[in-house]
Amino acid sequence: MTADPTVAHWIVGPILLPLLAAALAFAAPPRARPWLAAAGVLGALLTAALLAAHLPAAGPLHYRVGGWPSPLGVLLVADGLSLTLVLTTTAIVAAATSYAAAYLHPAPDAPGHPSAAPHFWPLWLFVCAALNAVFLAGDLFNAYVTLELLGLASVGLIALSGGPALGAGMRYLLVTLVGSMAYLMGVALLYAATGSLDLPAIAPALAASPQASLAVALVTAGLLLKTALFPLHFWLPPAHASALGPVSAVLSALVVKATFVLTLRLWHQAFPDLALPAARDLLGALGALAVLWGGLQALRQQRLKALVAYSTVAQVGYLFLAFPLLHGPGAADAWRGVVYLALAHAFAKSALFLAAGVILRVTGDDTVAALPGAAKRLPLTVFTIGLAGVSLMGLPPTSGFIGKWLLLTTAIAAERWWIAAVLVAGGLLTAAYMFRVLAKALLPAAAAVTRERLPPALGWSAFALALAGVALGLATSAPLGLIDIGAPPAVAEAAP
Amino acid sequence: MTAPSLYAFVGALLFLVGLYGALARRHLVRKILAVNLMASGTFLLLIALPATAAAGPPDPAPRAMVLTGIVVAVSATAFALALARRVRAEQGRPLLPGDASEAAQGPTDDR
Amino acid sequence: MLHRLLTAAALAALGAAFFAALDAPPPAATPLADAALARLPDSGVSSPVTAVLLNFRAYDTLLEVAVLLLALASVWALRIPAPPSPWPPASPVVATAARRLTPALLLIGAYLVWIGADAPGGAFQGGALLGASVVLLVVTGAAPPARPLPLRLALVAGLLVFALAGLAGPLLGRPYLTWPPSLAKPFILLVEVFATLSIALTLAALFVGVPPERPDPGAPR
Numbered sequence: 001m002t003a004d005p006t007v008a009h010w011i012v013g014p015i016l017l018p019l020l021a022a023a024l025a026f027a028a029p030p031r032a033r034p035w036l037a038a039a040g041v042l043g044a045l046l047t048a049a050l051l052a053a054h055l056p057a058a059g060p061l062h063y064r065v066g067g068w069p070s071p072l073g074v075l076l077v078a079d080g081l082s083l084t085l086v087l088t089t090t091a092i093v094a095a096a097t098s099y100a101a102a103y104l105h106p107a108p109d110a111p112g113h114p115s116a117a118p119h120f121w122p123l124w125l126f127v128c129a130a131l132n133a134v135f136l137a138g139d140l141f142n143a144y145v146t147l148e149l150l151g152l153a154s155v156g157l158i159a160l161s162g163g164p165a166l167g168a169g170m171r172y173l174l175v176t177l178v179g180s181m182a183y184l185m186g187v188a189l190l191y192a193a194t195g196s197l198d199l200p201a202i203a204p205a206l207a208a209s210p211q212a213s214l215a216v217a218l219v220t221a222g223l224l225l226k227t228a229l230f231p232l233h234f235w236l237p238p239a240h241a242s243a244l245g246p247v248s249a250v251l252s253a254l255v256v257k258a259t260f261v262l263t264l265r266l267w268h269q270a271f272p273d274l275a276l277p278a279a280r281d282l283l284g285a286l287g288a289l290a291v292l293w294g295g296l297q298a299l300r301q302q303r304l305k306a307l308v309a310y311s312t313v314a315q316v317g318y319l320f321l322a323f324p325l326l327h328g329p330g331a332a333d334a335w336r337g338v339v340y341l342a343l344a345h346a347f348a349k350s351a352l353f354l355a356a357g358v359i360l361r362v363t364g365d366d367t368v369a370a371l372p373g374a375a376k377r378l379p380l381t382v383f384t385i386g387l388a389g390v391s392l393m394g395l396p397p398t399s400g401f402i403g404k405w406l407l408l409t410t411a412i413a414a415e416r417w418w419i420a421a422v423l424v425a426g427g428l429l430t431a432a433y434m435f436r437v438l439a440k441a442l443l444p445a446a447a448a449v450t451r452e453r454l455p456p457a458l459g460w461s462a463f464a465l466a467l468a469g470v471a472l473g474l475a476t477s478a479p480l481g482l483i484d485i486g487a488p489p490a491v492a493e494a495a496p
Numbered sequence: 497m498t499a500p501s502l503y504a505f506v507g508a509l510l511f512l513v514g515l516y517g518a519l520a521r522r523h524l525v526r527k528i529l530a531v532n533l534m535a536s537g538t539f540l541l542l543i544a545l546p547a548t549a550a551a552g553p554p555d556p557a558p559r560a561m562v563l564t565g566i567v568v569a570v571s572a573t574a575f576a577l578a579l580a581r582r583v584r585a586e587q588g589r590p591l592l593p594g595d596a597s598e599a600a601q602g603p604t605d606d607r
Numbered sequence: 608m609l610h611r612l613l614t615a616a617a618l619a620a621l622g623a624a625f626f627a628a629l630d631a632p633p634p635a636a637t638p639l640a641d642a643a644l645a646r647l648p649d650s651g652v653s654s655p656v657t658a659v660l661l662n663f664r665a666y667d668t669l670l671e672v673a674v675l676l677l678a679l680a681s682v683w684a685l686r687i688p689a690p691p692s693p694w695p696p697a698s699p700v701v702a703t704a705a706r707r708l709t710p711a712l713l714l715i716g717a718y719l720v721w722i723g724a725d726a727p728g729g730a731f732q733g734g735a736l737l738g739a740s741v742v743l744l745v746v747t748g749a750a751p752p753a754r755p756l757p758l759r760l761a762l763v764a765g766l767l768v769f770a771l772a773g774l775a776g777p778l779l780g781r782p783y784l785t786w787p788p789s790l791a792k793p794f795i796l797l798v799e800v801f802a803t804l805s806i807a808l809t810l811a812a813l814f815v816g817v818p819p820e821r822p823d824p825g826a827p828r
Contacts, residue, residue: 005780006780008782009777009782009783012777012783016770016773016783019673019766019770020767020770020771022673022676022677022680023673023676023763023766023767023770024763024767026676026680026759026762026763027756027759027760027762027763063782063783064782065665065666065782065783065784066662066663066664066665066666066776066782066783066784066785067776067781067782067785068642068646068662068663069642071638071639071642072639072642072643072646072663073663073664073666074664074666074667115686116684116686119680119683119684119686120684122677122680123677123680123681123684126673126677126680129673133670141561141564141664141667142664142666142667142670144565145564145568145667145670145671145674146670148568148571148572148674149670149673149674149677151572152571152572152575152674152677152678152681153677153681155575155579155681156575156677156680156681156684159579159582159681159684159685160684162582162586162686163586164593166579166582166583166586166587167583167586167587167592167593168593169579170524170576170579170580170583170592171592171593173572173575173576173579174518174527174528174531174576174592177531177572177576178515178518178531178534181511181514181515181531181534181535181538184535184538184542184565185511185534185537185538185541188538188541188542188545188558189541189545189628191542191545191546191557191558191639192545192546192631192634193631193634194634195546195634195636195637195638195639195640196638196639197557197639198639201638205636205638209628209631210624210627210628210630210631211628211629211631213624213628214624214625214627214628215628217624238593501629501630504629505625505626505629508622508625508626508629509622512618512621512622512625515618515621516614516615516618519614520610520611520614520615545629546634546637546640552644553644553655555637555639555640555643556640556643556644556655556656556658556659557639557640557643557659557664559656559659560656560659560660560664560667561667563656563660563729563731564660564667564668564671566731567671567674567675567731568671568674570675570810571674571675571677571678571813572674572678574678574679574682574813575678575681575682578681578682578685578687578813578816579685581687582685582687
């Protein structure tokens with residue numbers, strides 16, 4: 001518990017402030033909505049930062065909403081894992097909010113979706129609130145409600161684009177609902193077995209049984225479906241590629257992370273004893289296939305946004321590649337590595353999708369073949385793609401490098417050679433598809449082009465995210481210190 | 497087999513039937529109904545399974561969870577049906593995109 | 608066909624897993640149920656389900672109210688074209704019946720909310736009934752035309768009042784959504800009344816599918 005009890009209340013800020021802003025934005029006149037969004041998101045960022053500043057001294061915070069002792073109330077958990085992701089989320093959503101305000105309110109003759117703009121803001125704020133609510137959830141059933149909030153808001157945002165996004169959104173909606181039901185069925189079995197929904201109370205009460213195994217399998221399968229782990233990734237590329245620029249960025253960078261983080265938390269805090277090495281290896285193997293399959297598909301894509309979406313399929317694979325490393329010697333480093341990789345991918349991928357949105361907005365064409373001349377027309381945007389690409393490849397001095405290096409050294413120390421090999425091969429594939437984009441973008445155009453004049457918020461918010469992805473590779477001690485706070489005992493005890 | 501565990505089995509069965517429908521049926525309204533069937537099965541099991549243990553008064557927590565779950569399911573269904581309408585208006589058929597192109601190649605019963 | 612056979616085979620395997628899992632002995636302990644029944648006198652209500660929904664796990668219910676509003680925001684964002692003539696004229700019998708039934712439905716809905724503190728009932732049950740009565744008025748053409756701003760405020764009131772009432776906890780130095788001791792019942796009723804209003808209108812608005820008046824109230828520029 002925390003030394004200063006008033007600071008603890010800030011834990012509801014990242015959920016409550018965007019939620020209140022969403023309700024107000026629904027009722028407010030359209031002109032006020034972007035400002036409400038800015039206030040809600042910045043408030044969330046500020047409260048999360050206050051809490052994170054307090055955490056190293058106070059240790060992980062278990063906050064019981066309603067004040068009822070375990071197992072009666074609903075638990076919120078602020079530890080290294082949740083606060084790292086909440087800070088990442090609010091920072092990215094803040095940058096994407098300024099981008100979206102410029103993107104959605106174009107001059108009347110510009111291509112875009114002006115009539116979608118008023119509807120965008122409440123859904124956008126619901127996504128922000130839901131993401132933070134999933135990350136902070138410490139209760140099995142509460143996590144289900146937050147997942148539904150997240151899924152509906154995500155699909156609502158995808159469908160805003162109309163056209164092919166409607167079919168893609170419909171598929172996403174059905175997938176996310178089936179995933180939720182599998183998760184809830186697993187929770188029902190866990191509740192029947194333990195009589196509790198409180199995260200810390202599950203593990204001590206759960207004995208190995210067919211019921212517990214089925215519960216873990218259902219919970220995991222539902223979450224993997226929503227996380228789009230190969231071979232359950234089929235719904236992701238069309239949905240992420242057809243959404244509006246800022247929506248794609250948040251979906252690909254953050255929404256798939258929500259269910260990943262919940263999987264990570266449940267496997268290590270709710271049923272660590274049932275997370276058998278064979279099951280970990282299975283997730284790792286699916287991750288390896290995702291890295292290779294997603295990378296190869298990204299190489300083949302003709303459209304920039306489809307390429308970036310397949311890259312997400314591959315990068316989700318990396319996160320699961322860490323599961324076999326998360327027990328036994330070196331688990332503490334693997335834990336740091338996988339959380340670092342999650343935030344590195346979030347910054348790089350959001351920057352890439354925002355940059356792709358700029359190119360689509362300016363040229364009306366996001367095929368890779370149409371990229372020549374882009375470096376001259378949009379130098380900042382192409383530079384953003386370069387920076388984000390370097391972080392995705394995992395080259396120094398980026399945050400992607402830190403995450404991959406921690407995983408790679410753990411894999412080598414544990415003599416898990418196939419994991420090390422996939423980590424390296426995946427980096428090469430990422431380099432191949434990113435250089436394919438950059439090489440085209442740096443070619444001169446067939447016709448003479450000049451530098452485009454854009455609303456500054458478009459180019460600079462994408463650039464800021466890419467830059468943050470690099471900066472987090474240089475200043476690593478604060479984030480690594482935060483990630484370690486409250487790491488699950490199974491992982492922390494294995495530290496050398 | 498005691499009565500509550502019979503209800504739990506029926507709940508599991510409804511869940512499985514719904515899952516089959518969500519995977520195998522092609523008409524969007526059928527898929528949405530199938531997901532609702534999964535939800536009903538889950539709710540039934542959620543109530544019935546803890547009840548096998550109860551000697552005293554019934555456990556209020558699963559009933560509260562089911563009420564919350566029903567509201568969530570109603571919300572999701574309302575949005576899904578509205579989205580299905582828009583998909584049909586856009587594509588001419590109430591099917592998912594891949595299923596629509598399959599349907600264009602041969603006769604179909606829209607199921 | 609092969610696809611369906613494989614699906615059926617996979618589901619049969621899952622069914623076997625369920626069969627094995629559900630044949631388990633009952634749990635040794637039920638800590639959440641025990642705690643909920645033991646702390647019922649402190650909850651401000653005497654119906655255990657309402658105590659869980661609006662006190663012990665009120666945070667779940669707050670998010671549930673948010674999901675309902677979100678569903679409406681998502682449906683309106685689809686921008687479904689408003690039908691030129693929304694509803695065919697109702698027969699005099701139906702129209703009269705709907706008008707005569709409305710006061711009774713309002714009364715029963717309000718009763719369900721009130722009795723929820725002590726017996727089965729509550730905001731969602733009452734709201735569903737009131738929503739149905741609004742739908743009945745809409746389809747018979749008897750509903751007064753909705754004005755956009757008051758309607759939107761009524762739609763968000765449930766979520767706003769619930770979320771802001773929860774701040775009473777931190778203001779008194781206790782966790783969020785902790786009702787002040789001895790005032791739990793008034794707080795629960797306050798939250799329920801506004802939640803009922805919003806739930807009823809949201810359900811009816813989901814049925815109609817298009818925002819009042821202009822299909823896109825924000826668009827004109």
